[in-house]
Amino acid sequence: MKLWHVGGDCPSVVPQQKLDLESRLEEWLQQDIGLISDALLVIAQQVPTAYGGFIDLLAIDPVGNLVILELKRDMTPRDIVAQVLDYAVWVQDLSHESIEELANAFLKGKSLAQSFREKFQSELPDVLNERHRMYIVASSLDSATERIVKYLSETHDVDINVATFTYFKTAEGELLGRSLLLDEADVQTRAESKSKRKPRRSWEELRGLAEQHGVLELYDKALSELHPVFDGMYRTQSNVALVGYMGENKARNTIISIYPEASSAERGLALLVYLDRVCEYFSIPEEEVMRIFGPSAKDAETWNPDSTWFFNEQRLDDLINRLSKSEQN
Numbered sequence: 001m002k003l004w005h006v007g008g009d010c011p012s013v014v015p016q017q018k019l020d021l022e023s024r025l026e027e028w029l030q031q032d033i034g035l036i037s038d039a040l041l042v043i044a045q046q047v048p049t050a051y052g053g054f055i056d057l058l059a060i061d062p063v064g065n066l067v068i069l070e071l072k073r074d075m076t077p078r079d080i081v082a083q084v085l086d087y088a089v090w091v092q093d094l095s096h097e098s099i100e101e102l103a104n105a106f107l108k109g110k111s112l113a114q115s116f117r118e119k120f121q122s123e124l125p126d127v128l129n130e131r132h133r134m135y136i137v138a139s140s141l142d143s144a145t146e147r148i149v150k151y152l153s154e155t156h157d158v159d160i161n162v163a164t165f166t167y168f169k170t171a172e173g174e175l176l177g178r179s180l181l182l183d184e185a186d187v188q189t190r191a192e193s194k195s196k197r198k199p200r201r202s203w204e205e206l207r208g209l210a211e212q213h214g215v216l217e218l219y220d221k222a223l224s225e226l227h228p229v230f231d232g233m234y235r236t237q238s239n240v241a242l243v244g245y246m247g248e249n250k251a252r253n254t255i256i257s258i259y260p261e262a263s264s265a266e267r268g269l270a271l272l273v274y275l276d277r278v279c280e281y282f283s284i285p286e287e288e289v290m291r292i293f294g295p296s297a298k299d300a301e302t303w304n305p306d307s308t309w310f311f312n313e314q315r316l317d318d319l320i321n322r323l324s325k326s327e328q329n
Contacts, residue, residue: 001166001177014168014175025137025165026056026071033059035178036135036163040067041119043103043112049090053083056137058091058102060116064125066091066099066132077144081152084134084160095303096128096236097254111245113252124252126234127200131191134160139167146181153182159191200237206260214265218316222258222269225320229282230255239272239302244281253277259308262301268310272302282326292322 004011026045033040040059047055057069068091070084094102103112116124136145141164152158162181168174201209210219223240227233230242232252239257246253255277262270273293279286293309300308311319 001164001179003168003175003177005170014170016166016168025139029057029069029137033057035165035176036069036137037184039120041115042106043099043115044106047102049087051086051090053087055087055091060099060103060112060128061133062120062122064128064130066094066129068132068134069137070135072136072138072145077142077148080136080145081148084136088132088134091132092129094129096241099128100252111252127236130200131159133188133191134158136160136162138162138164140164141181149181153187153190157190159187161187200235203235206235206240210260210263210269213260213263215260215263215269218269218311218313219258219260219263221313221320222271222311222316226256226323229323229326244277246277246281253281255281257302259300259302262308263310267297268312269316270297270300270302270308270310272300272304272308274307278323282323284322284326292319 001016003014005014029035030042030045033042039062041061042057042059044058045056047058049055055068056071059067059069061067068084068087070080070087072080075083100112103115107115110118113124116122136149138145141162145162149160149162152160161184164179164181166177166179168177207216207219210216223233226242231244233240233242235241238261239259241254242256242258243252244255253274255274257272259270259272275286275289275293278284279289296306297308297310298305300310302308
C-alpha cells in the first residue's frame with residue numbers, strides 16, 4: 001500500500017513507518033470493527049476453544065453468520081493458516097445457545113439480541129452460524145500466506161481473506177491504511193456456492209417429521225399449548241425451540257426444544273429440557289421439577305440425551321398444566 005500527499009506541482013509519497021501494529025490492532029478492532037467492515041459486531045474476545053488456543057476476536061454479521069478474526073503476529077504462514085482453520089473447525093459446531101452465552105458474557109450488560117438490534121437495526125435471526133468466515137489480520141503480508149489463502153479461497157471455496165494494515169506518519173498526524181487480499185464479494189460468492197451447511201427446516205417439514213414418527217397430535221398440542229407460556233418460538237434444522245428472556249440482561253435462552261425426528265409413537269414426543277432454566281423462568285422449585293420429569297432418556301437421538309425426556313399424552317398434559325399454572329401466577 002502506498003499513499004501520496006497532494007500538494008505543489010506533484011504528489012509526494014508518504015513514507016510508511018514501522019510500528020508494532022499487531023500488538024495494538026486487536027484492541028483497535030475490538031473498539032471499532034469498522035476497520036475491517038461496518039457489517040460486523042464483535043461478540044467475544046480471546047475465546048478459548050476445545051482444541052487449545054484462543055480466538056482473538058469473534059464477530060457476527062447481519063444474517064447471523066460467525067466471523068473469526070485472528071492476528072498473524074510473528075507466526076509463520078503455515079502456522080497462522082493452520083490455526084485459523086483449526087478455530088473454524090470448532091466454531092462451525094457452536095450452537096445458538098453457546099453463541100449467546102459467549103456474547104452475553106462479553107457485551108457488558110447488554111444481551112446479544114439487544115446489541116444486534118442496535119447495530120443492524122433488525123432482530124437477531126432465529127438460526128445462527130449457518131456459515132462462518134475467517135480473516136487473518138496482519139501488518140504485512142508475505143507471499144507464502146498470500147499463496148495459501150488464494151488457494152483455499154479460489155480452488156476450494158473457503159471463506160477466508162487477509163486484512164493488511166499499514167501505518168503512516170506525517171507532519172499533520174498519523175494515518176492507518178487497510179487493504180484486503182481478495183475481493184470480498186468474490187470470496188463470499190464462491191463460499192456460498194459450495195456451502196454444505198444444512199438450512200433450517202420449514203414449519204411444514206418439521207410437522208411432517210412429527211407425522212412420520214407417529215407423534216403428530218402430541219407435536220401439535222405441544223406447540224399450541226406450550227408456545228403461549230414462553231416469550232417466543234423458533235425453528236432450526238432439527239427442532240423447535242421455546243425461548244424466554246431471562247436474567248438481568250434479559251438474554252434470550254432456549255428453555256425447551258421439541259425434536260420430532262427423535263420422537264416415536266412408542267416412546268412419545270422427545271423434549272430436550274434445560275431444567276435449571278425451567279426452575280428460574282417459571283419459579284418452580286428444583287425438587288418439584290425433578291418429580292415432574294424423572295430420569296432422562298439416555299439413548300435419545302438429540303444433541304444432549306442427558307437432558308431429553310419422552311412425553312406421552314398424560315405426561316405432556318401434566319407439564320402444560322404445571323407451566324401454565326406458574327405463568328398465571
